[in-house]
Amino acid sequence: xxxxxxxxxxxxxxxxxxxxxxxxxxxxxxxxxxxxxxxxxxxxxxxxxxxxxxxxxxxxxxxxxxxxxxxxxxxxxxxxxxxxxxxxxxxxxxxxxxxxxxxxxxxxxxxxxxxxxxxxxxxxxxxxxxxxxxxxxxxxxxxxxxxxxxxxxxxxxxxxxxxxxxxxxxxxxxxxxxxxxxxxxxxxxxxxxxxxxxxxxxxxxxxxxxxxxxxxxxxxxxxxxxxxxxxxxxxxxxxxxxxxxxxxxxxxxxx
Numbered sequence: 350x351x352x353x354x355x356x357x358x359x360x361x362x363x364x365x366x367x368x369x370x371x372x373x374x375x376x377x378x379x380x381x382x383x384x385x386x387x388x389x390x391x392x393x394x395x396x397x398x399x400x401x402x403x404x405x406x407x408x409x410x411x412x413x414x415x416x417x418x419x420x421x422x423x424x425x426x427x428x429x430x431x432x433x434x435x436x437x438x439x440x441x442x443x444x445x446x447x448x449x450x451x452x453x454x455x456x457x458x459x460x461x462x463x464x465x466x467x468x469x470x471x472x473x474x475x476x477x478x479x480x481x482x483x484x485x486x487x488x489x490x491x492x493x494x495x496x497x498x499x500x501x502x503x504x505x506x507x508x509x510x511x512x513x514x515x516x517x518x519x520x521x522x523x524x525x526x527x528x529x530x531x532x533x534x535x536x537x538x539x540x541x542x543x544x545x546x547x548x549x550x551x552x553x554x555x556x557x558x559x560x561x562x563x564x565x566x567x568x569x570x571x572x573x574x575x576x577x578x579x580x581x582x583x584x585x586x587x588x589x590x591x592x593x594x595x596x597x598x599x600x601x602x603x604x
Contacts, residue, residue: 369494370441371584372433374398374422374483375451377405380502380556380580383573384448387581389414394441398422398433398451424451424479430486437490444490446584449480450502455526462521469525476529481536484551491549499540500583503553503595507531510603514558534595534604541593550590552583555597 371388375381377399385395395415399405405417420436423429437444453475456468484499491497505511507530512518516527537553544551556576579598595602 369393369445369496370437370443371395371446371448372398372437372444372487373448373450374424376448377401377408377417380573380576381448381450382408383577384450384580384584385409385415386412387577388446388448388584391581391585393446396437396441422451424449424483425474427482427486430483434487434490443494444487445494445496446498446500447484447487447491448500448502448580448584449483450580451479451483452476452502453526453529455506455523457523459523459525460521461524464524469528472525473529473532476526477532477536480533484540488549492547495548496588497549498584498586499549499551500580501533501537501551501553502580503533503537503555504530505555505557505597505602507534508555508595508602508604511555537595538593545592548588550586550588550592552586552591552593553595554580554583555595555602556580557597 371393373381373385373388373395376385376397382397385397389395389412393414397405397409397415397417399417400421400423402417402419402421409415409417418433418436420432421429422433453472480501491499504526506514506516506519506523506527508515509517516531519527534553537551541551556579557571579596582599583596595604
């Protein structure tokens with residue numbers, strides 16, 4: 350299936366969210382920025398959050414319906430999170446979609462037996478606790494929305510079922526990233542269970558190996574335009590859509 354056909358197929362299974370507001374984290378570049386662009390194409394007003402608001406503002410310049418938050422977003426810092434959510438409320442008055450894309454960069458040279466545990470703790474602080482912090486802090490705003498959606502961008506590296514990069518297949522490589530994403534998958538399941546009696550729909554998405562740095566496509570990574578539709582799909586699911594799942598390109602991915 351070509352990138353365009355895959356994107357069209359995913360969009361056809363979702364509903365329009367025209368007039369709603371989305372926040373995409375870690376979106377000053379790469380897949381986060383592309384998700385913001387594709388959500389905006391569907392009529393959604395998108396706010397881009399990043400640690401460097403200047404870079405975010407430069408990245409979204411010229412994109413219709415996409416604007417950068419004027420304050421820095423550090424998901425490991427509760428004060429920063431509170432300021433960002435207050436800014437969202439004051440400028441938009443609502444939040445319908447939260448895309449948790451911000452994450453630590455994986456160390457591809459690291460193994461599970463040679464890991465620097467202090468470095469590993471920093472990765473988990475971002476990937477797990479940062480995502481957890483922002484999500485529960487955003488719940489008061491999300492609960493006011495008629496159809497709130499939370500998407501957690503995860504990775505097949507945190508799955509036992511990914512036969513290329515999964516926990517059972519990678520030989521202990523990039524351990525902090527893999528273990529952190531496995532914890533993120535568990536967080537997704539727990540959040541979905543805890544919010545089962547509410548309209549808040551929570552799912553995790555693996556965008557597959559995506560070219561977020563120069564030269565990555567030459568090493569087999571697919572372009573951001575091909576990976577983003579799966580995240581947009583989860584962000585715009587209908588009310589009776591799946592909850593607590595782990596998906597790639599709109600299809601279930603084993604834990």
